[in-house]
Structure formats: structure tokens, C-alpha cells
Amino acid sequence: MTTAESTLEEIARQDYKYGFVTDIESETIPMGLSEDIVRLISSKKSEPEWLLEWRLKAYRHWLTLTEPQWPNVTYPKIDYQALYYYSAPKAKKVLNSLDEVDPELLATFEKLGISLAEQQRLTGVAVDAVFDSVSVTTTFKGKLAELGIVFCSFSEAVHEHPELVRQYLGSVVPYSDNYYATLNSAVFSDGSFCYIPKGVRCPMELSTYFRINAANTGQFERTLLIADEGGYVSYLEGCTAPMRDENQLHAAVVELVALKGSTIKYSTVQNWYPGDKDGKGGIYNFVTKRGKAMENAKITWTQVETGSAITWKYPSCILQGDNAVGEFYSVALTNHRQQADTGTKMIHIGKNTRSTIVSKGISAGHGQNTYRGLVRINAGADGARNYSQCDSMLLGDRCGAHTFPYIDVRNPTAQVEHEASTSKIGEDQIFYCKQRGISAEDAVNMIVNGFCKEVFRELPMEFAVEAQKLLGVSLEGSVG
Amino acid sequence: MTQTLKPREGYVQAFAEFERGAAVGPSWLTPLRKAAISRFGEIGFPSRHDEEWRFSNPAAIAETPYELAQTGHGLRMTASDIASYAFEEMGGTRLVFIDGGYVPSLTVIGKLPQGAVVGSLSEAFAAHHPAIEPHLARYAKFDTAFPALNTAFLSDGAFVYIPRSAVVKEPIHLLFLTTDAGKPTVSHPRTLIVAEENSRATIVESYAGIGAGTTLTNAVTEVVVGQSANLDHYKLNRESLSAAHVATMQVQMAQQSVFSSHSINLGGSFVRNDANAVLAAEHIECTLNGLALIDGKRLVDNHTAIDHAMPNCNSHELYKFIVDEQGRGVFNGKIYVREDAQKTDAKQTNQALLLSADAQINTKPQLEIFADDVKCTHGATIGQLDPEQQFYLQSRGIPKAEARNLLIYAFASDVVSRIKVPALRAQLDAILLSELPRR
Numbered sequence: 001m002t003t004a005e006s007t008l009e010e011i012a013r014q015d016y017k018y019g020f021v022t023d024i025e026s027e028t029i030p031m032g033l034s035e036d037i038v039r040l041i042s043s044k045k046s047e048p049e050w051l052l053e054w055r056l057k058a059y060r061h062w063l064t065l066t067e068p069q070w071p072n073v074t075y076p077k078i079d080y081q082a083l084y085y086y087s088a089p090k091a092k093k094v095l096n097s098l099d100e101v102d103p104e105l106l107a108t109f110e111k112l113g114i115s116l117a118e119q120q121r122l123t124g125v126a127v128d129a130v131f132d133s134v135s136v137t138t139t140f141k142g143k144l145a146e147l148g149i150v151f152c153s154f155s156e157a158v159h160e161h162p163e164l165v166r167q168y169l170g171s172v173v174p175y176s177d178n179y180y181a182t183l184n185s186a187v188f189s190d191g192s193f194c195y196i197p198k199g200v201r202c203p204m205e206l207s208t209y210f211r212i213n214a215a216n217t218g219q220f221e222r223t224l225l226i227a228d229e230g231g232y233v234s235y236l237e238g239c240t241a242p243m244r245d246e247n248q249l250h251a252a253v254v255e256l257v258a259l260k261g262s263t264i265k266y267s268t269v270q271n272w273y274p275g276d277k278d279g280k281g282g283i284y285n286f287v288t289k290r291g292k293a294m295e296n297a298k299i300t301w302t303q304v305e306t307g308s309a310i311t312w313k314y315p316s317c318i319l320q321g322d323n324a325v326g327e328f329y330s331v332a333l334t335n336h337r338q339q340a341d342t343g344t345k346m347i348h349i350g351k352n353t354r355s356t357i358v359s360k361g362i363s364a365g366h367g368q369n370t371y372r373g374l375v376r377i378n379a380g381a382d383g384a385r386n387y388s389q390c391d392s393m394l395l396g397d398r399c400g401a402h403t404f405p406y407i408d409v410r411n412p413t414a415q416v417e418h419e420a421s422t423s424k425i426g427e428d429q430i431f432y433c434k435q436r437g438i439s440a441e442d443a444v445n446m447i448v449n450g451f452c453k454e455v456f457r458e459l460p461m462e463f464a465v466e467a468q469k470l471l472g473v474s475l476e477g478s479v480g
Numbered sequence: 481m482t483q484t485l486k487p488r489e490g491y492v493q494a495f496a497e498f499e500r501g502a503a504v505g506p507s508w509l510t511p512l513r514k515a516a517i518s519r520f521g522e523i524g525f526p527s528r529h530d531e532e533w534r535f536s537n538p539a540a541i542a543e544t545p546y547e548l549a550q551t552g553h554g555l556r557m558t559a560s561d562i563a564s565y566a567f568e569e570m571g572g573t574r575l576v577f578i579d580g581g582y583v584p585s586l587t588v589i590g591k592l593p594q595g596a597v598v599g600s601l602s603e604a605f606a607a608h609h610p611a612i613e614p615h616l617a618r619y620a621k622f623d624t625a626f627p628a629l630n631t632a633f634l635s636d637g638a639f640v641y642i643p644r645s646a647v648v649k650e651p652i653h654l655l656f657l658t659t660d661a662g663k664p665t666v667s668h669p670r671t672l673i674v675a676e677e678n679s680r681a682t683i684v685e686s687y688a689g690i691g692a693g694t695t696l697t698n699a700v701t702e703v704v705v706g707q708s709a710n711l712d713h714y715k716l717n718r719e720s721l722s723a724a725h726v727a728t729m730q731v732q733m734a735q736q737s738v739f740s741s742h743s744i745n746l747g748g749s750f751v752r753n754d755a756n757a758v759l760a761a762e763h764i765e766c767t768l769n770g771l772a773l774i775d776g777k778r779l780v781d782n783h784t785a786i787d788h789a790m791p792n793c794n795s796h797e798l799y800k801f802i803v804d805e806q807g808r809g810v811f812n813g814k815i816y817v818r819e820d821a822q823k824t825d826a827k828q829t830n831q832a833l834l835l836s837a838d839a840q841i842n843t844k845p846q847l848e849i850f851a852d853d854v855k856c857t858h859g860a861t862i863g864q865l866d867p868e869q870q871f872y873l874q875s876r877g878i879p880k881a882e883a884r885n886l887l888i889y890a891f892a893s894d895v896v897s898r899i900k901v902p903a904l905r906a907q908l909d910a911i912l913l914s915e916l917p918r919r
Contacts, residue, residue, distance in 0.1 A: 070531065379837070394852035397819065407843045408535075409862045412834035418860040420845070424852045 032081040035059060038186050041086045045155050045190075048162060058175035058185030065179045072370040072402055073310050073339040075284065078249060085187045085220070144202075150195040151206055154222050157193035164195055168226055172255040172292045172318070180251040180312075181288040188222035188253070196231035196262070205460050207236035221252040227262035227297075234265040236463055248273075249284045250308075256291030256299055260321065263298045264291060267463050268315075272307035277365070279337025282309025289313065295321030295350065302458045304467040305332040305340060314372065316345035319353035319381075326355040329455040333471065334367025334399070343373035343390075343405075348381040348414070357388040360452050363399035370402040377414040384411065388418040393451055395425065395444075445471070487542050488524040492517060494548055495632050502548075502635055505605045508613060509634065516622040516631035525625050532624075535810040535842040536752055536781040541724050546666035546696050548633065553659055554578025555585070562586060565655060565688040565718065570903040572650025573598050575638050578657045580667030582636055590650055595643035598652055601670060604639040611641050611674045619702045619758075620730040626752075627728050630668040630700040637670030642679040642709075651682040651714075651901050658723060660693030671701040675709040677734075682712040684901060687727075689720030689747065699727040705737040707761075713741040714904060719748035721776065731757040733764045740767035742899055745780045746911065752781040759786065759793045759821075770799040771895040773911070774807030774839075781810035788821040788854075795825075800895050801832040802888060803839035811843040813858065819850045828858035833865065833891050885913055 029040055038059045042052040067078070144151050150161055157165050175185040196202055227233055237254075250272070258264045266289075275282025285308035291299040301315035317326030328344040346355035361369040371390045392401035403420050425447050433443035448471055449456070456464050495517045525542035526533040557578060559566075566574065575598060576586040582600035589598060597609060604612055622628040638654045656669045675681060687697055697719065705711050719725045725748040731739055745751055757766050772780040786795045801809035815826045832841040845858040865887050873883035889912045896912070899905045 392847075392849065394849065394854075397822070397852045399850075399852070401847070401849045403845070403847045403858075405845060405860070407841070407860055407862065409832070409834060409842075410838075410840045412837055412839055412864045414834070414862060414864075416860070416862040418845070418858075420847060420856075420858045422847065422849050422854060422856040424854075 029084065029086045031084055033059075033083070033085055033187065037085055041187055041189065044086065045158075047155075047158055050166060051158060054170070054175060055186050058182050059187075061176050062179070062182040062186055065182060067179055071312050071341040072368070072372070072404070073312065073341050075310055075339075078284070080183075083249060086189055143204075147200050147203070148197040149200060149202055150193065152193055154188075154191040154193045154224065157224075161193070161195065164226065165193065165224065168224055168255070168257050170255075172257060172290050173253050173288050178288060180286040181253050184220045184222060184251045184253045184288070188220045191222040191224075191252070193223070194225045194233065194235065196227045196233045198228045199230040200228075201232040202234070205234045205236055207238070219248070219250045219252070221250075223252070223254040224257075225255070225264060225266070226257045227259060227264050229260045229262060231259075231262040233263075234267070234460055236267050236460060238269045238271075238463070249286070251286045252288070254287070254289040254315075258291060258293045258297035258299050258324075260294050261296045263300075265300045265460075266291070266302070266315070267459055268301075268303040268305075269463055269467055270303065270305045270307050270311070274307050274336060274338045275309040277336045279309065279366075282338070283307065284309060285311045285313060287313040289315035290318065290345075291316070291326075292318045292320055293324035293326060296323045297321060298325040298327070300327040300329070300458065301344065302329045302455065303331070303342075304455070304459070304463075305330070305342060306471070308340075309338060311338075311340040311342050313342045314344055316347070317355065318347045318349065319355065320349050322350040322352055324350050324353045326353070327458075328355075328357045328359070329458040330359045331362070331452045331455045331467070331471075332360070332369055333362045333364070334369045335364045337366050339368045339370075341370040341372055343371045345374040346376070346386060348375075348377045348384040348386070351381060352383040352385075353381055354385045355387075357386070357390070358454050359388075359390040360455055361390070361392040361401055362395065362448060362451070363392065363401050364395040366398050368400045368402070370404065371420075372404040374406040374408070375416060375418070376408040377411050377416065379410045381411050382413045384414045386414075386416045388416075390420045391451070392420075392422045393424065393448070394422065487545070488521065490545060491629060492521050498548060498633055498635075504602060504635055506608075506613070509617075512617050513632050513634060516628045519622055520625055520628040520632060523625055523628075532783065532812075535808075536750070536779055538752075540750065541696060541726070544664050544694065544696070546664045549579035549658070549661065549665035549667040549695070551579050551581025553661065554581050554583045554657070557583065557586065559586060561690070562655070562657060565657065565686065567653055567684070567686075567903045567907075570651055570653055570684070570901065572648075572652060574653040574655060575599070576655050576657070577636075577638065577669060579659055579661075579665065580636065580656075580669055592648060593643070593646040596646055596648060597639060597641040599639055601637040601639045601672065602635065604641075609639070609641065612639070612672070615674055615702065615704050616672050617702075619704070619732045620700050620728055626698050626726045627700050630670060630698050630728075633668040634670050637672070640671075640673045640681070640683060642675045642681045644676040644706075645678040646676075647679065648681040651684050653684045653686065656685075656687045656697065656699070658687075658689045658693065658695040658697055658719070660691030660695075662693070664694040664696070666696040666698060669697060669699040671699070673701070673703045673711070673713075675703075675705050675711045677706040678708045679706065680710045682714075682901060684714045684716065684904060686716040686718065687725060688718040689723045692720050692722045694722055695720070696724045696726070699725075701727070701729045703729065703731040703739070705731065705733045705739045707734040708736045709734070710738040711740075712900060713739065714899065714901060715741065715743045715753075716904065717743075717745045717747055717751060717753075719751070721747060721749055721778070723748050724750040726752045728754040729756065731755075731766070733757060733759050733761070733766060735761035736763045738765040741769070742895065743768075743770040743782065744904075744908065745770070745772040745774075745782075748778065748780070749776075750779050752783070754783045754785070756785040757787065757795070759788050759790060759795065762790050762792045764790075764793040766793070766795040768795075768797045769895050769898060771892055771908075772801050772809060774801065774809050775804040777806045779808045779810070781812075783812045783814075785814040786816070786826065788815070788817045788824045788826065790818075791820060791822045791824070793821070793824055795827070797828040797830075798895060799830045800892060801830075801841060802835065802892060803832060803841055804835040806836075806838040807840075809841045809843075811841075812846065813844075814846045814848065815856060815858070817847075817849040817851050817854050817856060821851050822853040824851065824854040824856065826854070826856045830858070830860045831891075832862045833888065834862065835865070835888075889913055
């Protein structure tokens with residue numbers, strides 16, 4: 001136990017490496033939430049009438065809802081009237097190129113390691129950088145436009161592609177879906193929009209860097225991704241947030257529409273501020289992510305969740321069309337007083353639909369890690385197939401691992417398998433490594449990375465490296 | 481009970497009548513009953529919105545105006561009336577309860593070691609048996625509706641006491657029968673089993689219905705397994721196809737004790753079993769197995785909860801469901817591993833076989849682990865009969881229907897083969913190989 005205990009203590013002492021606040025003038029609207037605020041947000045973004053109506057519909061519905069109590073997490077009650085619902089960095093003028101971007105903003109991105117110029121020149125990744133709520137700059141637009149791919153901020157899409165937004169907004173996550181999604185529908189600020197035309201394979205990995213900045217600003221991102229028939233896109237989402245004392249609410253909605261024969265790969269690395277080691281501060285991450293896969297389409301969710309004080313997130317797949325495929329690969333790490341209640345839903349509607357769930361939960365310190373998943377095979381889903389595996393690893397004796405897998409089967413031709421296991425890093429494993437000259441710290445790192453290998457394998461190259469680094473950072477300094 | 485009353489008030493009012501009349505027993509029981517009914521008055525019946533009842537809607541039970549069953553009817557029954565439920569070939573001791581009332585004329589007391597008691601609770605109350613007060617209603621909490629009702633209406637039931645180091649070789653059969661009274665009736669069978677240090681016994685608890693009455697059996701069984709004791713428990717449910725059956729078994733285990741339970745569900749239109757075990761000391765071995773055959777529009781809901789409160793304990797669970805026609809199976813298996821329960825080894829398996837297009841299964845294995853040095857696994861599989869295996873058997877001259885039976889039998893045999901009471905196993909074999917497909 002000695003090594004494991006000291007590992008724990010080291011982990012507990014681990015500081016959040018991305019904590020800094022950028023001093024930029026933010027434009028905020030009055031605190032609180034009311035119909036006027038919803039109208040104000042809409043008018044600030046000069047939105048069309050139908051979108052305002054949609055927001056108001058959501059807001060009125062939200063008033064009838066109560067906050068869900070079922071998640072296996074505890075936190076002080078959120079006062080929704082004590083939040084700011086909109087914050088945009090004050091734009092100095094309309095920007096045409098990177099050179100015109102606020103140098104302070106650019107410096108922030110530099111600190112985060114995603115210098116736009118660098119990214120553009122070296123990696124070939126188009127980055128739609130979201131700084132707080134408004135997209136600051138979009139790169140590689142020209143290149144993508146040649147193929148007919150639309151990749152822009154959500155508000156831009158509302159103005160430039162209203163027909164697409166109107167057709168698909170709320171088609172996967174309706175405004176009335178759940179408490180947080182409904183709140184998001186009412187007050188969403190901005191986000192990303194992507195459309196892949198018929199038969200087009202997006203030549204590069206699309207990526208957005210989200211970042212929460214202004215204190216007390218709830219971040220309500222809205223992402224809509226549409227892959228038309230036969231299209232392919234791999235989308236990367238990554239997050240870091242500065243150190244804050246007060247909890248920040250984040251209630252994003254991501255909708256994926258995979259039309260006939262298309263493929264969407266959605267990868268997330270989430271490393272928001274988790275709060276200090278006593279659980280003070282940290283982000284509340286209440287996210288609704290869902291994709292709809294039509295005939296022969298495929299949706300893959302891959303996530304590495306290491307941040308946030310509370311994570312409440314179930315990237316799901318509605319396998320609507322025949323032969324649709326849904327995949328979910330997840331690594332969730334909870335440390336200190338972090339709590340994660342995460343998993344997926346696989347709804348099999350079409351015939352011969354297949355789904356795979358691989359979930360790895362790691363708990364350390366006083367962290368509580370919950371896997372909650374649903375596999376539903378509807379009566380019409382002949383020949384549906386699901387394989388689920390959820391493994392937990394406990395580092396220390398004060399953390400917890402929980403699994404709540406729901407399996408509902410209404411079709412006898414379905415084959416559903418579910419496996420779960422719980423383990424710890426054995427003294428003998430560490431001893432074995434040390435014997436061969438590998439330090440205890442490297443050994444722990446290696447074992448945890450090995451534990452998560454099945455998920456990392458699914459990540460795009462850049463993310464796989466970042467994810468391994470993230471876990472490495474969390475386990476740093478664990479020499480006994 | 482007036483039928484116009486809402487169900488909750490109906491039960492509360494029935495309790496007032498019950499308290500004036502049939503509520504016999506020691507004085508310390510009175511405050512417990514009162515606390516239980518007032519708890520029920522507060523919470524009422526659960527609904528589908530309760531997580532624990534999400535997939536089995538108890539609304540039908542809550543809305544049916546069940547009256548407390550009258551016990552007199554059972555006294556007129558003869559041995560031939562109950563022959564098909566009695567397991568004569570099992571030998572040993574048999575206690576018979578009809579509509580919740582003890583029937584001494586049908587009861588057979590076999591050879592028992594000195595000090596052992598198998599009888600009714602009312603007899604034990606009268607004899608002031610010392611094992612009653614410290615154990616009865618001390619483990620099965622009445623903070624939920626059904627155990628609360630059972631505790632409120634507690635007046636009689638089965639009592640089994642195995643003294644220190646005693647060994648009861650032949651199985652003890654507790655038979656609870658319900659009859660058709662021509663109107664909806666409810667009975668609240670109560671069982672207390674106390675196995676003292678180093679003792680050993682086999683208990684078969686069986687529930688069956690005579691006729692097709694609308695009945696509700698709301699049973700609570702408390703089992704206390706003393707240090708190093710070894711208790712083998714079976715529960716057989718052969719309620720009539722129009723009966724509702726809700727049962728809670730609460731097991732309290734002491735150091736180095738061994739307990740195993742097999743829950744076999746063949747009857748009842750709405751069946752809910754809660755099997756809870758608290759592993760309150762070290763080096764305990766706990767096994768909960770189950771088998772459910774579900775056809776027609778029946779529903780069987782098996783909930784289990786194993787609470788690993790102390791280190792070095794093992795638990796095993798194997799639950800199998802065979803679901804045909806429009807049947808529905810529900811499984812929820814909780815395993816709690818508390819902060820101190822290091823070196824826990826918990827294994828849970830849940831398998832379901834769906835035989836028809838309308839059959840449905842909802843399963844939710846659930847692990848809650850707060851200790852790090854543990855081995856916990858759970859697995860759930862859902863599938864159908866393999867057409868290739870069926871073809872293989874047919875190609876060897878076995879008719880299709882028989883081949884199907886054989887494969888179903890093979891699926892169930894994992895559980896059946898673990899049953900150590902031959903009479904019970906023989907009956908299950910017969911049902912599995914012939915009756916199921918024709919029902």
C-alpha cells in the first residue's frame with residue numbers, strides 16, 4: 001500500500017496546470033435570466049425571428065422543469081439568477097486575418113499551446129477558436145469552402161445558412177429534451193456549425209478550442225454537425241479553463257446528424273478546471289450530446305474526461321437507419337473531490353444496427369466516478385448487436401466507482417453483452433516494474449495508460465498524444 | 481374496508497380494524513406496527529417514477545381494493561387439497577399457512593434436534609421464545625411501502641430456530657398457500673429464521689395459489705445467520721397466474737457464515753422479489769441465485785442488494801431469465817462495497833433468453849464501490865436460442881419442439897443443477913422439459 005498511498009498524496013498535491021486569467025475587456029449583459037435576457041441575447045446577435053421564437057419556446061418550457069436529482073453527484077444548489085448569460089470579448093473591428101486579432105487573445109492561445117498561426121502553418125488543422133462565447137477567428141475556411149464544406153461559428157451559420165440551421169437545429173436534441181438542454185436552447189451564445197456535403201470526405205481534422213474566461217459566465221455552447229449522404233468528418237473538441245473560485249456552469253448541447261452512409265467521428269478532450277483539492281471551485285459540466293445515424297451511417301464518440309468538478313454527460317447515438325453503427329469510447333478520471341456521472345445511450349431502432357461501448361473509469365483521491373449507460377433494443381431492431389465493457393480502476397481507498405448500466409431489450413434476435421470489472425494497481429505490478437529499473441511513477445503511468453489503451457487507440461493522433469500527456473500529468477510525482 | 485377510499489387510506493383504515501381484532505402478539509410489537517403503518521401512510525405505494533420500480537409498475541396493486549384475507553377458510557382444507565404443493569417426498573418438517581393463517585392440522589413436524597423450533601410465530605410469542613424480540617422486525621426495514629404494510633399487519637407467520645451447533649438434515653418446508661375468496665384479498669406472510677452459531681439447515685420457502693383468485697401476497701422473510709452457521713435457502717414461487725406477489729428477504733450474516741439462496745419463479749402475474757444481504761462481518765460467503773420462467777403477460781422483477789460492509793467476504797450471484805410470449809423480466813442487482821470492505825470478491829452474472837418477438841427484458845446490474853483492493857465483476861448477456869444448435873439436434877432426429885426444450889433446459893441447468901434438494905430439482909426438471917412450451 002505504501003506506493004499507492006504516496007501516489008495518492010502526490011496526485012492530491014497536483015496543481016492545475018492551465019490556470020490563468022486573461023485580462024480582456026468583456027461585454028456582459030445584466031445578471032440573471034428572464035424573457036428579456038433571452039430577447040437581448042437574440043438581438044445582440046441580430047438573429048431572425050424564428051430563432052428568437054425557438055429560444056422563447058425553450059425558455060418557457062424551462063420554467064416548467066425542475067433540476068434533475070437522479071445523477072450520482074452532489075453540489076450546492078445553483079442560483080440561475082446569479083449567472084451572466086452572455087459575454088463576448090469586445091471586438092475592436094471586423095477581422096480579416098489573424099494579424100488583426102487582439103494580441104492578448106493570441107497570447108492566450110499561445111499559452112494553451114494552440115497558436116493559430118502555428119496550427120495553420122504546421123499541423124493542417126482548421127481551428128475555430130471560441131473565446132468565451134463568440135468565435136474570434138476561423139481558419140482554413142477557404143480551403144474547406146472549395147469542397148463545399150461549411151465550418152463556421154453558429155451565429156455565422158444562422159445568417160449565412162439559415163435553411164440548414166432551421167432544418168436541423170433541435171432535430172436530435174429537441175428544445176424540450178432535458179433541464180440543461182432546454183436552458184441551453186433558450187440562452188445559447190455561440191458554438192460551431194459544420195456541414196459536409198454529399199460524398200465529401202473532409203480532408204483535415206476539424207477542431208474547436210473552447211475556453212471559459214469571464215468569471216461567473218455560464219457557457220452555453222451549441223454545436224451542430226451535419227454529414228450529408230456519404231460524407232465523412234472527424235471533429236475534435238478540447239477544453240481548458242482558468243482557475244476560478246466560484247463554480248462555473250457549462251451546459252452545452254452537441255447535435256450530430258449522420259445521413260445515409262456518412263461517418264462522424266467526434267473526439268473530446270475535456271480538461272476544465274476541476275476545483276482545488278478540497279473541492280472548491282471548478283466547472284460544472286452538464287452537457288447533452290447526441291447523434292442520429294441514418295441508414296449505413298456511423299457515429300463514433302471518443303472522450304477523455306479529466307477536468308471539471310462535476311461532469312454530467314452522456315454522448316448518445318440514435319441508430320435510426322438500418323445497419324447504422326454507434327460507438328462510444330471513454331476515459332473518465334476523477335481526482336480530489338471531482339465527481340463524474342458519465343456514459344452513453346445506444347438506442348437501436350433500425351435493423352442490424354450495431355453498437356460498441358468501452359468505458360474506462362479511473363478514481364483517485366476522493367473522486368467519485370459513475371458509469372451510467374442505456375442500451376435499448378426496440379422491437380423493430382432485428383439482428384441488433386451490442387457489446388459493452390466498463391472497467392473501473394481505483395487508486396486509493398477513499399474514492400468510489402459506480403456503474404449503472406440499463407439494458408432494455410424488446411427483440412429476441414438481439415444480442416447484448418455487458419461486462420464490468422473493478423481493479424486496482426497491484427503492489428506486485430509496481431514491484432515488477434521497479435525490479436526492472438522502471439520508477440514507481442513511470443510504472444503507475446504506464447499501467448494507467450495501458451488500462452486506457454483501447455480508448456486512446458480511437459483518438460486522432462494529436463489528441464492521443466495530448467490525452468496520454470494529460471493522464472501522465474495527473475499521475476506525476478507519484479514516486480513512493 | 482370501504483371501496484370508495486383511496487388505496488392508501490384504505491390500508492390505514494383496515495389497520496385500525498386489524499388493531500382492534502386480529503392484532504395479537506407481545507406488547508413490544510405494537511409500537512413497531514404503529515410506526516410501520518404511519519410510515520406507509522406517509523409514503524403510500526411507489527409509482528413508476530421511483531427508480532426502484534421503474535420497469536415494474538405497481539399501479540395495478542395500488543389501485544386494487546384488496547381486503548385482508550380471512551384465515552378461517554384454510555382450516556377446512558385437507559391433505560389431499562394441498563398434495564400437489566406439499567413435496568411429500570421431501571420428508572422432514574412442513575409448516576402450512578393458508579391465506580396468512582397457520583394450519584396446524586396440515587403441518588408435519590419431523591425429527592428435529594433438541595432446542596430447535598419450527599412453528600408459528602404466534603406460538604413462539606405465547607412461549608416467549610428468547611430469539612424473537614431481538615430479531616423480529618429488526619433487519620427488514622419498513623421504510624418502503626410493502627415491508628411497511630407487512631410489518632403493520634404482522635400477527636402470525638413462520639418461525640424457525642436452529643440452536644447452537646445443531647444440524648437439521650432434512651429440509652424444512654414453509655408452505656404459504658392462497659385461496660380464491662371471490663374478491664381481491666391480501667395476505668402478509670412473515671417469516672423469521674434464526675440459525676445460531678455453527679448450526680446447519682436447509683429451508684424451502686414455497687408460495688402457491690389454489691384457484692384463480694385475485695390475490696396479493698406481500699411476504700417478508702428475515703434470516704439471521706449466526707457465526708459459522710451454514711444455511712441453504714430455496715424460494716419457490718408457484719402462485720396462480722392471476723396473483724400478485726411481492727416479497728422481501730433480508731439476510732443478516734455473522735462472521736464466517738455461509739448462506740445461499742435460490743429463487744425460482746414459475747407463477748404469479750406480477751412478481752417482485754427483493755433479496756437483500758448484509759455482510760456484517762469478515763469471511764462470509766453469500767450466494768444469491770435465481771431462475772425465472774416468464775410467459776403469457778407475466779412480469780417477474782428480481783432485485784438483489786448485497787452490502788459488503790466488512791473485508792474479506794465473497795458473494796456470488798447468478799440470475800437467469802427465460803422469457804416467452806409477452807412476458808417481461810426485470811433484474812436489478814446492486815453490490816455495495818463499503819470503504820472498509822477490502823479484499824472483497826463479488827461476482828454477478830445475469831443472463832436472459834428471449835424466446836418470442838414480444839418478450840422483453842430490462843436489466844440493470846449496479847456496482848457501487850468505495851474500496852480499492854477488491855475484485856468486482858458483473859456481466860449481463862441477452863440472446864436467443866442458437867438456430868445452429870437447434871438444427872444440429874434436429875439433424876440427429878430430435879423433433880423441433882423437443883430440441884427447443886432441450887436447449888432451454890441447458891440454459892437453465894446452470895441454476896437448477898445447484899439445487900441440493902432432490903425433490904425440488906426433480907420438479908423443476910419436469911417443468912423445464914415439458915411444461916413450459918405448452919403453457
